[in-house]
Amino acid sequence: MQVFWHRRDLRCHDNRGLALASGLTGDADGPALPLFVFDDAVLAHGSPPRVRFMLDALASLRESYRERGSDLVVRRGDPREVVPRVATEFGADRVVWNRDYSGLARERDADVRLALDDAGVDRESVHDHLHHEPGSITTNAGDTYSVYTYFGKKWHDREKEEPYPTPEDEHLADADGDPLPSIAALGFDDPVGEVPEAGHDAARARLEAFCDGPIERYEEAREYPARDDTSRLSADLKWGTLGVREAYAATAEAMARADDDAAESVEEFQSQLAWREFYAHVLADEPRVVTENYKSYENPIEWRDDDEALQAWKDGETGYPVVDAGMRQLRREAFMHNRVRMIVASFLTKDLLLDWREGYDHFRAMLVDHDTANDNGGWQWAASTGTDAQPYFRIFNPMTQGERYDPDGEYVREYVPELRGVDAETIHSWHELSDAERTAAAPDYPGPIVDHAERREAALAMFERARGEAD
Ligand SMILES: Cc1cc2nc3c(=O)[nH]c(=O)nc-3n(C[C@H](O)[C@H](O)[C@H](O)COP(=O)(O)OP(=O)(O)OC[C@H]3O[C@@H](n4cnc5c(N)ncnc54)[C@H](O)[C@@H]3O)c2cc1C
Structure with missing residues (x-):
């Protein structure tokens, strides 16, 4: 028997490691015993929407195993101790898992490998989570691409594998499964917003x-x-x-x-x-990019400190309708449309002049899809500090972005109820109206908290100082 350790792969179908552990591929026989471990070090980085989605996904996964005459073994603790213990308890020949590429996960997995070696249990990790494993698409000199275009070309040209088969009853171990903990038992509140159906x-x-x-x-x-x-x-x-x-x-x-x-x-x-x-x-x-700029500037970027502005941004109360609609979609659905993610990220960094890490931390807490690599890539792009980054002098105008991508104001009216009775033209010229006009149109919706034209100049000056170009 082989233990299959689920982590970021909460499914039975098209799961390379599970297909291997259950004897469907490779040269060893199954059956596979499925295991999930609640790891406190991982939970420390969790947030209500993601933990809710994960628990729902685990409930659905457990159901898939039950339909196949097996069940999910669930433990809580440090995988360095739990994984070898489960392998020994069930007399497993081998533990199999799909590789995870984040810095924390790689350290943990290296330790688990050593712990399994000490326990005399064989182990194997395979590549599953991406089509092309990190390090497999490189420049001709063997370096990681710092711009997307050539990476994208190579990615498209490479052949893609077919989905892996789903194990059935005979490939899976009989097991008495374990109950899943409640979200409260894991130390989280219920999420404020809706979370999509998981599984x-x-x-x-x-x-x-x-x-x-x-x-x-x-x-x-x-x-x-x-x-x-x-x-x-x-x-x-x-x-x-x-x-x-x-x-x-x-x-x-x-x-x-x-x-x-x-x-x-x-x-x-x-x-x-x-x-x-x-x-x-x-x-x-470059795991350092989680907290550091990918791209270096001559001098540190002098981001401002402004708790009030940061809070207005988080609350969707900036007086820039498309920005506020995005921030309120995030709160309501634990999700935000990609175009609007770009707009709100640009607004935080180039209009409020606040550090992208403030925005990243908020997205990490709120998004059901928070993924370190994508979230960080998106933020650093918007802040002009990342790979392929938006050049520092190309600054989104939040009003024209709203006008171009939400011409009828439908998205804004969906998420900003104060503007529901307001026509699109008024919404898109909100920053130009007088206080009296704004009060007449939507008395409960704020005026702009900053002047975009002024802040644009301030942002250019801030980046020029960082580039060492200012007087
Ligand atoms: C500031 C910022 C933060 C972001 N944070 C995240 C995040 O935490 N998690 C996340 O998955 N995506 C993130 N993105 C990328 C993108 O916004 C989301 O993937 C997308 O909005 C999810 O919606 P969808 O599944 O309907 O996307 P679709 O447009 O249907 O795209 C399909 C899939 O492709 C991937 N994808 C799409 N756009 C991107 C992109 N720009 N970069 C990387 N992958 C992409 C996602 O896996 C997505 O599910 C971020 C973008 C920005 C600008």
Whole structure:
């Protein structure tokens, strides 16, 4: 028997490590005994929406095992002690897991390997969580790419594996499973916002619904938050309730039936999957970027301290309608549309002149799909400190962004109820109205907390000082 240790791969289907442990691939026999360990060091970085999603995903995973005559063994503690103990308790020949590339996970896994060696239990880790493992797509000199374009080309050109098969009853060990803890027992409150349904069935339903239509218009539609036409698969890819090969295979089928325009859209979607792998490569190569700028400037960037402005941004009370709509979508749904993530991140760093790490910490606490590599990549892009970063002098104007990507003001009205009775023109010219006009249009909605034109100049000066170019 082989223990399969689930971590960020909460599914039975298209799970490379599980297929190996259950004897479906490789040269060893199963059956597999599935294990999940609540690790306090990982929970320390958790937040209510993500812990809720994880618990729901685990409940769904346990159900999948029960339907196959097996069950999920659940433990809490330090995996360095728990994993060898479970392997010994069940007399397992080997422990198998899928690799995780974050700095913390790599340290822990190295220790678990040593602990298993000490316990005399064989172990194997495999690559599952991305199509192309960090370090496998490099420049010709063997370095990690610092810009996406060439990485993306190579990513698209490389062959993708087919999904791995699902183990059935005969491949899985009989086991008495364990109850899952409540969210409170793990030390978290219930999330404030809605959390999407978790588990492989829900993920597959989202994938099918997306590949059945929206993927064909994705290239254009993805920019408009009110259309809500993106896949919403980010939490599934983060927690592994969906395998990357299964996701890609569905896009390949959509590609096979697409006309020219639709084919471009499908490819654009596949490129987003490639961006995810690009940022995973960057983080694996340079774990320091979690807290440090990727790109160095001559001098430190002099971010401001302004708790009041930070709080107004978090509360969606900045008086910039599209920014506030985004921040309130985050609170309500533990999610925010990508275009709006870019707008609110630019606003925090270039209008409020606050450190991107403040924004990253808030997103980490609030997003159900928070993923260190993607979140960090997105923030550093917006702050002009990252790979491929927005040049420091290209500063989003939050009003024209709102006008371009939410022309009818639908997204704003959905999330900012104070503006529900207000027409789009008034919404998009909010910063230009007099106090009296604003009070007449929407008495409960604030005026802009900063002047964008002034702050734009201040941001340029701040970056020029950082570049050593100021007088
Ligand atoms: C400031 C900022 C923070 C972000 N934080 C996160 C985060 O914590 N977790 C996260 O998964 N994404 C993050 N993103 C990227 C992107 O906003 C989300 O992946 C996307 O909005 C999720 O919605 P979707 O699944 O409908 O995306 P779709 O447009 O349907 O894209 C499909 C998948 O591709 C991947 N993807 C899409 N865009 C990007 C991107 N720009 N970078 C990397 N991967 C991408 C995601 O896995 C996504 O689920 C962030 C972007 C910014 C600008």
